[in-house]
Amino acid sequence: MLETSARLLRLLSLLQAHREWSGADLAERLGVSPRTVRRDVDRLRELGYPVSASPGTGGGYQLGAGAELPPLLLDDDEAVAVAVGLRTAAGQGIEGIGETSVRALAKLEQVLPSRLRRRVSALNAFAVPMLRGPGPSAVDPAVLTEVAHLCRDAERLRFEYRDHPRSRTGSGGENALGALTRRTVEPHRLVCTERRWYLVAWDLDRDDWRTFRVDRMVLKPPHGPRFTPRTPPAEDLAEYVSRGVSTRAYAAQAVVRLLVPLHEAAERISPSAGTLEAETEGSCLLRTGAPNLDVMVIHVMMTGLEFEVLEPAELTGRLRAARDLLSRAVERSS
Structure with a gap:
């Protein structure tokens, strides 16, 4: 009985990991016969998990949304509360929580009955947080979960993307809107920083890996095919x-030695401001x-840490010019 129960949990995990599995693939993963897979699928159905099967060589098993909530030890109200909480965490960019929340939300929403999905959508649509201080860029959790599904299922993603805004000359530093382009990519992973969500994907038009800010993406289904x-x-x-x-996106790049331990520098410098690498104690x-x-020059000075420039050499010259400018200003002001 224990072996069967463990196998059922493994089967359920596999069905949640990908949109569709062939019976042969499941049998190979579980180390059992295709007949045993069919029996285990029937057991999951008896427990309330909506597993559909399509016949033929291109067919397979798929875990879908069901009419009843599977036995997750959650009643309807608890399931809604968990889904709303996961959406909130996903949209807040909390370090170590956001990415996990998206994965969990993708699994939960996949099996939520339609009546509960409507309740979750209504709560998120009409509940407005009061505190909006400096925090992560606004990202629709529905977009995150859809992108997570496409990463999981290895399906092509289509979207419109707003490039980084460019500064207007002679306009007091205002930013012009970045160019809007259509993209078709093979999504790989979502990555969350303390403020933003990014998608790492293979850009089919540019034939290279690219990183996209999710808050600048507007999804344009239909998506697919598989890849x-x-x-x-x-x-x-x-x-x-x-x-x-923090580095490759900019025209000027530098390597600076900070004369403090790595952990101390990490308290001052976020991942979006630069990458840190331990050198000595x-x-x-x-x-x-x-x-x-x-x-x-301003960027490095704002760290408030002792440093020395390793490259480029031109940065040292700019530092000297800034030093002389500040010295003259101090002399005039004293």
Whole structure:
């Protein structure tokens, strides 16, 4: 009985991990015969899990939304409360919680009965948070869950994307709207920073890996077809995204040695401002970017940490010019 119960949980986990499985694939994953898979699927149905089956060589098993809530030890009100809580956490960009919340929400919404999905949607549509201070960019949790599904199921994603706004010259620093482009990508992973959500995906038109801010995406279904996942651009996708948004995205890039331990620098510098790498017990390397070297001087100075420039050499010259400018200002003011 224990072996059967453990196998049922494993089967349920597999069905939640991908949109559709063939009977042969499930049998291979579970180490049983296709006949045993069919019996286990029937047991899940008896427990209330909506598992559909399509015949033929292209058919398979699929976990869908059902008329009744599966036995998750949650009643209707508890299920709604959990879904709303997960949506809230997903939209807040809380470190270590947001990405997990999206995955859990994607699984829960997949099996929520339609009556409960309507209640969750109504609560999110008509409940407005009062506190809106400096926090993560607004991202519709429905967009996050849809993108998470497409990452999970390896389906192509289509959307319109608003590029980073460019500064207008002679307009007091106002920002012009970035260009709007249509994109078709193979989505790989969602990555959450302390303020924003990013999608790492293979851009089919540009034939390369790209990182997209989810709050600038407008989904344009239908999506698909399925694709074979590619080798990701890095093992550490969090570091890859951090370097992309803090360094590679800018025209001017620099490497600076900070004369403090890594943990102390991490308290001052967020992943979206630069990437940190331990060097010695008392120093670490900061890789960062800025629109130009003059802005880079301000950017590095704002850390409030002792440092020395490793590259580029031109940054040292800009620092000397800034030092002389400040010295003259102090002399005139004293």
